[in-house]
Amino acid sequence: MSIEIKTATLEPIRHTYEHTKRRFGDKPASRYQEASYDIAPEQNFHYRPTWQPDKELFDQSRTAVVMDDWNVHKDPRQYYYGTYVQARAKLQEVTESNYAFFDKRGFADRMPEEVRQKIIRCMVPLRHAELGANMNNMFCFSYGTATVVNQGFLYHSMDRLGIAQYLSRVGLLLDGNSTESLAAAKEFWMSDPVWQGMRRYIENVLCLEDWFEVFIAQNVVLDTLVYDLIYRQFDEKITEEGGSDLAMLIEFMQEWHKDSSRWVDATLKTTVGESEHNRETIRRWVADWQEKAVADLAPLAEIAVGDDAMNACVEVLNKRLAKAGL
Amino acid sequence: MTAKKLNMKEKYSLLTRDLDWEYSYRDYKEIFPQEEFEGIKITDWSKWEDPFRLTMDAYWKYQAEKEKKLYAILDAFAQNNGQQNVTDARYINAIKLFLTGISPGEHQAAMGFGHVGRQLGGVGARVACQMQAIDELRHVQTQIHAMSHYNKFFDGFQDFSHMHDRVWYLSVPKSFFDDARTAGPFEYMVAIGFSFEYVLTNLLFVPFMSGAAYNGDMATVTFGFSAQSDEARHMTLGLEIIKFLLEQHPDNVPIVQRWINKWFWRGTRMLALVAMMMDYMLPNKVMSWQEAWEVYFEEAGSSLFKDLARYGIEMPAYAKTAIAEKEHVSHQAWSIFYNYGHAAAFHTWMPTEKEMDWLSEKYPNTFDKYYRPRFEKWREMEAAGERFYNPTLPMLCQTCQIPMGFTDMEDPTATFYRQSEYDGERYNFCSDGCKDIFDYEPEKYVQAWLPVHQIYQGNCGGAEMEDVLGDYYKINLGVDNMDFHGSPDEERWNAWHNLPSAEDKLKQAS
Numbered sequence: 005m006s007i008e009i010k011t012a013t014l015e016p017i018r019h020t021y022e023h024t025k026r027r028f029g030d031k032p033a034s035r036y037q038e039a040s041y042d043i044a045p046e047q048n049f050h051y052r053p054t055w056q057p058d059k060e061l062f063d064q065s066r067t068a069v070v071m072d073d074w075n076v077h078k079d080p081r082q083y084y085y086g087t088y089v090q091a092r093a094k095l096q097e098v099t100e101s102n103y104a105f106f107d108k109r110g111f112a113d114r115m116p117e118e119v120r121q122k123i124i125r126c127m128v129p130l131r132h133a134e135l136g137a138n139m140n141n142m143f144c145f146s147y148g149t150a151t152v153v154n155q156g157f158l159y160h161s162m163d164r165l166g167i168a169q170y171l172s173r174v175g176l177l178l179d180g181n182s183t184e185s186l187a188a189a190k191e192f193w194m195s196d197p198v199w200q201g202m203r204r205y206i207e208n209v210l211c212l213e214d215w216f217e218v219f220i221a222q223n224v225v226l227d228t229l230v231y232d233l234i235y236r237q238f239d240e241k242i243t244e245e246g247g248s249d250l251a252m253l254i255e256f257m258q259e260w261h262k263d264s265s266r267w268v269d270a271t272l273k274t275t276v277g278e279s280e281h282n283r284e285t286i287r288r289w290v291a292d293w294q295e296k297a298v299a300d301l302a303p304l305a306e307i308a309v310g311d312d313a314m315n316a317c318v319e320v321l322n323k324r325l326a327k328a329g330l
Numbered sequence: 331m332t333a334k335k336l337n338m339k340e341k342y343s344l345l346t347r348d349l350d351w352e353y354s355y356r357d358y359k360e361i362f363p364q365e366e367f368e369g370i371k372i373t374d375w376s377k378w379e380d381p382f383r384l385t386m387d388a389y390w391k392y393q394a395e396k397e398k399k400l401y402a403i404l405d406a407f408a409q410n411n412g413q414q415n416v417t418d419a420r421y422i423n424a425i426k427l428f429l430t431g432i433s434p435g436e437h438q439a440a441m442g443f444g445h446v447g448r449q450l451g452g453v454g455a456r457v458a459c460q461m462q463a464i465d466e467l468r469h470v471q472t473q474i475h476a477m478s479h480y481n482k483f484f485d486g487f488q489d490f491s492h493m494h495d496r497v498w499y500l501s502v503p504k505s506f507f508d509d510a511r512t513a514g515p516f517e518y519m520v521a522i523g524f525s526f527e528y529v530l531t532n533l534l535f536v537p538f539m540s541g542a543a544y545n546g547d548m549a550t551v552t553f554g555f556s557a558q559s560d561e562a563r564h565m566t567l568g569l570e571i572i573k574f575l576l577e578q579h580p581d582n583v584p585i586v587q588r589w590i591n592k593w594f595w596r597g598t599r600m601l602a603l604v605a606m607m608m609d610y611m612l613p614n615k616v617m618s619w620q621e622a623w624e625v626y627f628e629e630a631g632s633s634l635f636k637d638l639a640r641y642g643i644e645m646p647a648y649a650k651t652a653i654a655e656k657e658h659v660s661h662q663a664w665s666i667f668y669n670y671g672h673a674a675a676f677h678t679w680m681p682t683e684k685e686m687d688w689l690s691e692k693y694p695n696t697f698d699k700y701y702r703p704r705f706e707k708w709r710e711m712e713a714a715g716e717r718f719y720n721p722t723l724p725m726l727c728q729t730c731q732i733p734m735g736f737t738d739m740e741d742p743t744a745t746f747y748r749q750s751e752y753d754g755e756r757y758n759f760c761s762d763g764c765k766d767i768f769d770y771e772p773e774k775y776v777q778a779w780l781p782v783h784q785i786y787q788g789n790c791g792g793a794e795m796e797d798v799l800g801d802y803y804k805i806n807l808g809v810d811n812m813d814f815h816g817s818p819d820e821e822r823w824n825a826w827h828n829l830p831s832a833e834d835k836l837k838q839a840s
Contacts, residue, residue: 014411014826016482017818021474022489022804038478039471043437043491048779050501050508055364055449061441061511085468086397086475093394096387107333135349139448142460146444151437158444158464165457166386169345176344181334186344194351204355211360 027075036082040152041075066147067216069275069282074150077274080266088159091263092166099256103173111249112178119247120178126308127234127254128175128189129199134168136206137161140222147215156267160223163264167257174253198307201300202230208296216275220286221293223268228324229297229317231261237309237316265324272328287330294321342383347376350453362451368514371579375452378574381566384461392559393468400472400556407549408479417545418613419484419823420814423676425477425550426486427607428538430675431503433473434494438507439522440466446515455574458567462523465560472556476549484819486676486810493675496790497803498781499603499667501731505778506600510593512774517589519571525593528568529634531561532626533601537608540616576641583642588770594646595763598655599730605660606667609689610681618692623656648763654739657693661701666735668708669720673795675805677814680709700742717813723782728757729764729775736760752776 019025020033023042049060059066064074083091106112112120141161148154172186179185193199209221235257242250276283298318305313336344353361365372406412416422443463450456481487494500510521526534539554541547575582605619616622635645664678671678681689686705689697711718724733738746748759752772759765768775784790791802799805809818824831 011409012411014414014483017485017822018482018488021478021481021487021491023491035475035478039474043434043470043474045434045438045491045495045504048495048501048504048784050505050779051512051774051777053512054774055367055512055514061508085464085471086401089390089394089397092386092390096390100387131349132351135453138460139456142444142448142456142463145463146441146448154441155467158440158467162386162389162460162464165460166390168349169385169387172345172349176336181336183336183344186348190348190351194354203351207353207355207361210353211356 036084039084044151062149064149067214068285069216071278074153077153077271079156080270083159095256095259102252102255106252107177116246119242119245123250124178124185124188125192126238128171128185129193131168131171132193133202133206134164136210137222138164140209140218144215144219160264163260170256198303205296205300217289220289224272225290225293225297228321229301232317232320233305233313235261237313241309269328276329290325290330338383345385346457347453362449364449364515365451368516369585370516370575371581373578378452378454379570380454381458381570382563396556400552403552404475404549412548413480413483414826415546419819421545421613422480422484424541424607424611426676429477429487430490430493431500431603433470435503435507436466436470438511442511442518442522446518449515462564462567469557472553476553485806489804492804497675501781502600505731506596520586520589521593523568524572525590525597527564529631530597533622534604537604537622541612544614544616545612587643591647592767595648598652599732602659602663606663609660610664619660620656651739657696658742662735666733671813672719672811673799675810677817679814680705725758726780726782727760727764728778729759729767731780732760734760
C-alpha cells in the first residue's frame with residue numbers, strides 16, 4: 005500500500021512562458037529551456053557601441069558564419085547556471101580530495117626528479133595558455149547573439165580559469181609551495197623555444213575579431229590537440245616513467261574535457277550543418293589554424309611524449325571534425 | 331619535503347595575477363584595443379586591489395550549495411501552490427514589473443561584465459568582472475525560474491523578453507543598460523559596477539526583495555536571500571573600480587566625476603519605477619520611498635561621497651533635484667501608469683482609503699496637497715463606471731524615455747520641460763540632468779529608439795492602438811492590462827480565497 009498526501013490542485017492558465025511555448029509547444033518546459041532560449045534582446049537597440057560604431061549590440065555580423073536562428077543550438081549537457089555549478093562542484097570535490105591525498109602522502113617526494121622536472125616543463129606552463137583560453141571564451145560570450153549559445157562560452161571561460169588555477173596548484177604541490185616551479189614554468193612559457201609556437205598561437209587568437217573563428221582556433225583545433233597530447237599521451241608517458249601519481253592531479257582536466265567536448269561538438273555540428281556557406285567558412289578556418297597549431301605544438305609534443313605524438317593528436321582532431329561533418 | 335604555508339593573498343595572487351604574461355608576439359594594444367579611447371589613464375594595473383579572493387573551485391562549491399537550497403525551496407513553493415499565500419493579488423504586479431523590467435537588465439549586466447571581463451588589461455580586474463558576469467547570468471536565470479510558477483497562474487509575465495524589446499516603459503531600463511553597454515569599458519564599470527551596484531542597489535534590488543518578504547512571496551524573497559552574498563561581492567568590486575581609477579591618474583578624476591553625475595541621474599530616473607512600486611504596488615508596505623531614499627541615498631550616499639572627497643570627487647550633480655523629488659516622484663510615476671493603464675502589461679488601481687491615509691501620513695507635505703484630490707477624483711470616476719484612461723500618446727524624454735510628467739520642484743504643479751537643438755532637430759527633456767547628458771553626447775542620444783516616435787512612424791505593428799498593444803507588444807488586451815478591478819487575476823484570486831467576485835460585489839452594491 006502506498007500513502008497519498010492530498011494537495012489542493014489548481015489548474016494553471018498556461019504551462020510556460022510564451023516564447024518558450026512558441027519554440028517548444030504548449031507544454032511544461034524544462035528549467036534549461038526557460039532559462040536559455042529567446043531571453044536575449046533581439047531588436048530596437050538604442051545606441052551603437054562607442055567601441056564598435058559599425059555594429060549593434062548582439063549584432064549577428066560579429067561572425068562570418070550565419071545562422072537563420074541562433075536559438076536552434078542546444079547544449080547536450082543542458083547547462084544553465086544551476087546545473088553548471090552543481091556539475092562542477094561534484095568534480096571539484098573529487099579533485100580536492102585527490103590533491104589533499106597527494107599532499108598528505110608526500111607523493112611529490114616519491115616522484116623521480118626527472119619526472120617532476122618534466123611535468124614542470126611540459127605541463128605547468130599550460131596555466132598561462134589556460135588564461136588565454138579563458139579570455140578567448142569570454143570574448144565569444146560577450147560577442148555572441150543568443151543566450152543558449154553564449155552561456156556555454158561563459159561556463160567554458162570560467163572552467164578555463166579554474167583549470168589554470170588547478171595547474172598552478174599542481175606546480176605548488178610539486179615544489180612544496182616554494183613557488184619555484186611556477187617561476188620556472190613561466191620562464192619556459194616566455195622563452196623556452198618548445199613553448200614559443202604555442203604562445204604565439206594564443207597571442208594571435210587573442211587578436212581575432214570573429215568570435216566563431218576564435219571558437220574554432222581555440223576550442224576546436226588547439227584544445228583538441230593539446231588535451232590529447234598532455235592529458236592522454238603525456239599522462240601515459242609519465243606513468244611509464246614512474247610518475248603515475250600525476251593521474252590524481254589531472255583527473256579534473258580529463259573529466260572536464262570529456263564533458264566540455266560534448267558541448268563543443270554539438271555547437272560545431274549545428275553550425276556546420278546550417279549551410280554550405282558555414283561549412284566552407286569553418287573548413288577554411290580549421291585548415292588555417294590546424295596547420296599553424298600542428299607546427300607550433302610539434303616541439304612540445306616531441307619532448308613531452310615523442311616522435312609520433314603529434315600524428316596521434318591530429319588523428320583525434322580529424323575524427324572529431326569528421327563527426328561534425330567537416 | 332615539508333610544504334611551506336602560503337597566505338591567502340600570496341596564494342590568490344599566484345592563482346590569478348601570476349597567470350598573466352607580457353605579450354611579445356602581439357602588441358598589448360591589439361589585445362586590449364578598447365583601453366584608451368575614453369581618455370582614462372592606467373599607469374599600473376598591478377596596483378589593482380582584489381575586491382574578493384575567490385578561486386573557481388571555491389566559487390563552484392559555494393554557489394552550488396546556494397543553488398541547491400534555492401531550487402529546493404522553489405520546488406516546494408510550486409508543489410504547495412505558494413502563490414495563494416501572498417498578501418493580495420495586486421502584489422503580483424510588482425514582480426511582473428520586476429521580471430519584465432529588471433531581469434532582462436541582469437542579462438544585460440552579464441553581457442556587459444563579460445565584455446569588460448575580456449577587455450580590461452589587468453588580470454585581477456578581469457577575473458573579478460568575469461565572476462560578476464556569471465553571477466548576473468545566475469540572477470536572470472533564477473529570477474525566470476522563481477517567477478515561472480507565478481506565470482502559470484497570473485497574466486503579464488508570459489512574454490517578458492519580447493516585451494522588454496518593445497513596450498514603451500520597458501525602454502526606460504532597456505535604454506539604461508544599452509547606454510552602459512555601448513559606453514567604453516571604464517564608463518561601463520562606473521555606470522553599472524559603481525553607480526548602479528554600489529550607490530543605488532539598496533534602492534533597486536533590495537526594495538523588490540523586501541517587498542517580497544513583506545508580502546508573503548516566498549519564491550522571490552528566497553532568490554533575494556540567495557543572491558545577497560553575490561551582491562555583496564559586486565558592491566566591493568564597484569568600490570574598488572572607483573578607487574583604482576582615481577588613484578591611477580589625476581586626469582581621471584574629472585572624467586569619473588562626469589560619469590558619476592550622469593549615471594546617478596540615469597539611475598535616479600529609472601528608480602521612479604521602484605518608487606511607485608514601493609508606495610503603490612505593495613499591499614503590505616516596507617517603508618515609503620521617501621524613507622528609503624533618505625536612509626540609502628542621503629545617509630549612506632553622503633558618507634560614501636565624504637570618503638571619496640579626498641580624491642576630489644563631489645556629490646553627484648543633480649543630487650539636490652533628486653532629493654527634492656523624493657516627496658513627489660512615486661505619486662507622479664503612479665499617475666502616469668494609471669493614465670496609461672490600458673497600455674501597460676500589468677494592472678494599475680487607485681489606492682484604498684486606508685492606503686491613501688498611509689500616503690498622507692508618509693508624505694505630509696505633498697500627498698494631500700497635490701495628489702489626493704486627483705486620486706479621489708479618479709476613484710469617483712471609477713465608481714461611476716468611467717475609469718479614466720488617457721487615450722493620447724505621451725511625449726517622452728529623449729534621454730531617460732519616461733513620459734514628460736515630472737514637475738518643476740520650484741512649482742510642483744507645472745511640468746518640467748527642457749529642449750535642445752541638434753543638427754536642425756529639436757529634442758525634449760524631463761530634467762536638466764537628462765538635457766545635460768544629451769548635450770554632452772548628442773550623437774549618441776539622437777539614436778534612441780523612442781517608443782512613441784516609433785509608433786507614430788508606423789514601426790510598431792500599425793496605426794491602431796490594438797495593433798501596437800496586441801500584435802506588436804503581445805499584451806493580451808483586457809487580460810494583462812487595464813485596472814486590477816475586474817481583471818482575470820482578481821477573479822482567480824477571489825475564487826481561490828472564496829471571496830465574492832467583482833460581479834457579485836456590484837450586484838450586492840446595487
